[in-house]
Amino acid sequence: MLHIPNEDARFIRETCGPEIIDVLEEQAAEHAWTDLYLHRPEWTAQGRSYTDAVLLAVEVAPPAQQIILKIVPAGAAGREPAAAAAAAEAVETFTDLHLVKQPFDPVPLPDGRTLMFQKVAGDSLRSTTTVGGLDGQHRARVVEHLIRGLLSCWNAEVLKLAVPEPVKVSAFLREELNGVWQGDGSLQAWGRSLGVLDPAPPWLYSDGMRLPNPYLMVKGGPALPDPELRVLRGLGHGDLHLDNILVPQMEGTVQAEAYRLIDLCTFSARADLGGDAATVLLSALIPFVEHELPPDQRHALLRFIVAPHATHGAYIVPRAKTLVQAVTVTAQREMSHWRDSWDAQFLLSLMARALMFTTYTGIGVAGRGWLVRLAAHAGGELLARTARRQGGQAWPPPLEPGRDSFTTTQFSAVGVAGSRGSAGFVPDQEPQRRRWETDSGVRDERAVLGFGPDHTVVLVDGQGRVRRWSVGGDSLPGAEGRPARIRVGHQALVSSLTHSLVTAWPKELEILRFPQDAGVFRSDPVHFDGGENFLVTSGGDVFATHDRKSLTVRSFEDGSVVERVPCPASLAASAVSLDASVIALARSQEVFIHRRGRPTLQRSMANSMLYFRTGLLRKFSSLVGPGCQLAVSPSGSHVGCVTFEEVLVWSTEDGREVYRRKLTDREAREALGGEGMRLLCTETGTLFCLKRGRLSCPTIDGGIQLRQSGRYVDVATSRDGRLMAMLGSEGRLEVWDL
Template sequence: MSHGFLDDALASGLDRAAKAALSGWARMEGSAFRLDRWMNNGKSGAVVAVVDEENEFEGARQLVLKIDEEGDFECPEYTQQKKARADSPDFAREHLATAVHQPIAVGDGRWIVFQEVAGGSMRTYGVLTRLLDAATGTDATDADTEAFARACRTVVHSTLRDWAVIPRQAPMTAAEYVRQHVGPRLHRPGRLRDLMATAVDAYLYFDEDEASLPNPLALLAEDPAADKPVGADSVVNALCGKTHGDLHTENILLRLEPSPAPDGYWLVDLAKYSARAPLARDATHLMLYVIARTLTGLSPVQRTALIRVLVDGDSGRGAGQLPGWIRVFLTEIRAAGHDWLLKRALPDAWDDQTRLSLAGNALVFIGRRSTNAVARRWFLRLAGHALRESLPRTPAAVPARTAPAAHDPAVSEPSRIWIAQLCEYRPTLRRLAAEAGLAGELDALVTSAQLGEDREDGFAHFVRKLGGSDILRIDVPGLGQGRPLSGEFHGCDGGHCPRREPRMPSGPVPRCALRSAPMPLRSE
C-alpha cells in the first residue's frame, strides 16, 4: 500500500482531499483497501467503487465505497438510509442496502460512506439495466422483453405491497402534488429554474399539438400572483407512503445468474427516500428513466404516440406504432399498481395520480443536464398532456397551425437574434397574426422562444406570411448592426434573448414581451 493504506488503483481515482481522509481513517481503524472495480452510478457522476477491505481485527470483506456529494436531496444518503431502515426494518432486511462503518468527513462538505454488497455477490447480482439492454438489443427475443417487464412489475408491486403496505390519503392541490416530485431542485440554480424564469405563461403551444397545453413550469411558481393554468389549485387526495424517490434500473439490483430472479431484488441509493410522498412517483420515475434512455431511437411520430399511450393508459391509441418491448413494459408497470389497489377500489385514483406524477417526474428530467434539447421538449409536452387530462378545466383548442407538424429543436446552440426580434415586436405581430387567423402559430413560436429553441427559419417564414418582412431587416438595439450599447442597459433576465435597451433615467423601464416582466438593469 503505497498511499497510506490504499492501493495505487484506488488512490489514483480519488482527489487529494478524499484520498487523505480515507487514508487517515483507515490507519486509525487498522484497515487497508484495494480497488476491485469502479462503478458507473447512473447519471449522477458520483464516485462509486467496489473495494476489498482487510481489517486487522475483523478480517477481510468486500464493500461498496461511495463519496456522498451534495445533490438534489435534503439529507445525506447515509442519514436517509438509516431513516428507511428504521421505518421498515423487515423490508430493509430483505431489500435495502446496509450501511457499514460511520461516514468519513472529507472536509469540504462531502462524506465517504460504505455499504454491504447487495445480495452478497457482485457476480450473481447485477443492475436491472442489464435486462433492459437485452430487451432493447438488436437480437432481443420475446423472452428478453418478458424478463425485463416482469422484473419491473415485480419490483414496483413489491415496493407498494411490502414497503408502503398501507396507502394514506393526503389532500393537496395539484400544483403541490407536482412540486413534491421536484423537491429541493426547485430552489437551486440550474436548468429548471432558468426555464421557470422564461416560460412564465400559463399555457404552452407546440406545433405537434392542435390544442394549448397547461404549462407544468407554471405549477412550480410559488408566487400566489403568478399566472397558472386553470385547475392548478384543485384538490387531490394523494395516495402517499414510503417511496424510494429515485427508482431506476441502476438503483435496482437482482439475481441474474444463473437466470433472472426478481423477487430477491435490492434497492440502493436512498438519498431521496421519503416516508410520506406520492406513491405513484416511483413507478412513473422508472417508466420515464427507461424511456429517456431510448427516446432518441424513436421517430417524431412514435414520440407523439408514446405520449398518448402514457397519458391515456390502456386506451391503445397509438400503441401499435411503438416497439413491442415498450408496450409490454408500460402494461406491466401499470398492472403492478392496479393489482395492489384493486381490493381497495382505488385503481381509478391510481391512474389519475399517475398522470400527475408523469408531469412531476417529467420536470425532474427536464432539469437534468444530461437531457438534450429534443428530449427536454418531449418531456415538456408529456407533462403538458398529462396535466391537460388531470386538471379539471382547460381552454378551448387553439386554431390549427400551418407550421411543420413534427418540428424537433436543434440540439446545438441556437441563434438568439430571432428571439430578440420576436420580443421587440410581439405586440405588432400579435395584431397581424390575429387579423390573418394565425394566432396559434405565433403562440407556438413564443413557446419555442421561451424554451430557447432554434426556430429562426420558422420565425422568418411566419413573418413573411404576415407581410411583415421589414421586421427581419430592422436591427434590435445591442446586437447585429443595431446600436451598440455599453455601460448600463436593460437586458434579458433569463439569458435566452440578446435584446438590450438603453437606460432612460426619465423614461419607463422596457419590458420583456416574452416574460411580461420589466427588463432588469445591467452593465458591461
C-alpha cells in the same frame, strides 16, 4: 496496524484523497481489521453516477468480508447515510430483501464528505448488474416485481393507516420540483429556452391536441385550472432510476424478485407514492425517446402512458409497450382499492418527474423535448378527468387558433455546445420532417397538388396532365393532358375518397378516375349551362362550382348536382369543407357561412386597400370593393378569411370570432396582386397562406413565414391533417409530416 498493499493504497489516495487512508486505519483499529485490499479483479460500479460519489469494492479481515466503500460528496448527497439508515429501519422485511445495509457507522470527513460502508448487494459483485444493463424482457420482469414490492410490501403498513392529503396541483408540483424550480433553477431556464415560460401561453398544440402549458401549471395562476386532488404519501426512494436498482444473476438467469435499491440519499417517509413508479417508467423509456420519433409513434406512446387504448399498440415499439405496462398495469392492480384517485395522482407524478428529467442534460434535446410533451399530455388528461369529475365545463375546451397556437411554432432549444436544434415540442401546424421528395418533372406555375385516398399524392399541370405517387415515393398510373390549357391556376381538385380528380376547362369539367387494375377512365364532360362557371378549389369528398349566382355541390362520380346554394351579389371568394356541409361565400366586406341543417351565419370584416385608408384617397375607399381569400377546415369546424386589411377566423359551431388581427403595412402591400394564391385552414383554425411563392402563417402577428427552400407553386394538406405536400417552381415535390 492495518496492512494495505502499496498499489492499492496509491489507488485509494489518487481516487479518494490522502486522508482516506488515515480514516481507514482508524476504522481498522475500532473493528480489529488487520488487512484491507481492493477487490481483484478491479471492480467498477456499472451504470451512470448522478451524485459524483466514489465507489470502491474492498475486502477486509478478520473476519474476511466484502464491503463497498462509498465516499459521498458534500451537499444534498451528504445526507445519504442518515437517509439510508432511516430507510433501513422503516420496514425490516423489505430491508432484508431489497435494501443494502450499512454494516458500520458512516464517518464524516474533514472536507465535508462522508465515508459510508455498505454490504454487497446480492452477495456477489461479479453476478450483480443494474437493471439498466439488462435486455428488454428481463428489464420488464424486474420492473414488475419492483413496483409490486414498493406498493404492497414497503408501503403495506403505511397504506393501512394512510389518510389522503388535499393539495392543489400547482402546490404539489412546486414542492416536488423544489430544487430545480425555485430561485430561477435549471427547470425554469429550460422552459424559457423553449419559449413557453415568461411569458407562458396557457395552451400548446401537439399532435392535433390542445394541451395545457405544464410550466404554467407549476407556476399557477388564473389562466389554467388548478384543481385540488387528494394524494397518498409514504415511503419513497426519491431517485429510483434503473441504475439505482441492482439485480443478481444465478447461472445466467436474472433473479428478478431479488432486486436491491441503492443510493438512498433522497429517501423520504412522506414521499409522493407515485413518484418512484413514475421515475422508473421514465428512466426505462429514455432509450426509446432520446432520438426524435416519427409523429405517429411519438403520439401513440404519449397517449398510451396517460390514457392507454388498444389502438395505440400498433404504433408502439413492443419493448416500450411492455415496460409501460410493467409499471402502469402493475401499479393499478396493487392500488385497486384507490384506483381512480391513484390514476389521477400518477398523472401528477408523471408531470413532476417528466419536468425534473428535463434538467438532466445527458438525456439530450430530443429526449427532453419528449418529456415536456409528456408533462403536457399528463396535465391535459389530469385536467380532463378533474373537469368531468367536478362537473365543470366540457372537456377539452374548444380549440382556439391564433397567438397561442403559434407561441411555440418557432421555438427550438439550445443543444450541445450551443448548437440549436428542434426540441420536439411544436404544434402540428408547421412542417417538421421531410418524408419524401422527388423531381416531378413539372415546371408549371399553374400546377395543382392534392392528396388522394390510400396516402397518394396527385399533381395536375396546366394542360391537365396527371402524375401520381404513393406517399412513399412509388410512381402510380397517371394521365396525359390536352393541347389547350386549363382556364386559370388551381382549377383542378383531387378527390379524398376515390382515386378521382376534376379539371376545369373553359366551358366544361372533366372527371378522371384511376381504377386499381387499369390506367385512367375519363367520364363524359360536364357542360355548363349559361354563363361563366368556376371550380371552387376546396372540398375533397365532393366538389363544387359557382357561376356567381349559385354554388353547386357535385359528385365525383359523374358531376351530378348534390346541392345548390345561392351566392351573394358581387361574390369575391368561396370555399367548402370536405363534404360541403359547411360552405363559405364572401363578398368584399361580408362572409356568409352556410351550415347544413342549421341557420346561415353572416359576419362582417374590414377590407380596404392600404393606399385608400389615409390621405386624399380615403374618401374613395367605399367605392373600391377588393377581394379576399377564404378557407374552410376539412370538417368545417372553422372558417378563415384574409382580406387586404385583416385576418379573421370563426368557429362554425357557435359562430364566435376566435381570432382577428390587422395586417401589417408590409402584409397589406404584399397582398396586392400575385397569382396562384392559396389559403388553407386546419382543424385548430390555424391558417396557411401561399402568396408570391412563400408559405406563411397569417394567424400570428406579422404573418410569419415558414422555413422553405426556393419558391412554391402550390401546397396541399392530407385529409387527416398529418401531411403537407409542396411543389417548388423548379419541379421539386416534397411531402412533410406536420
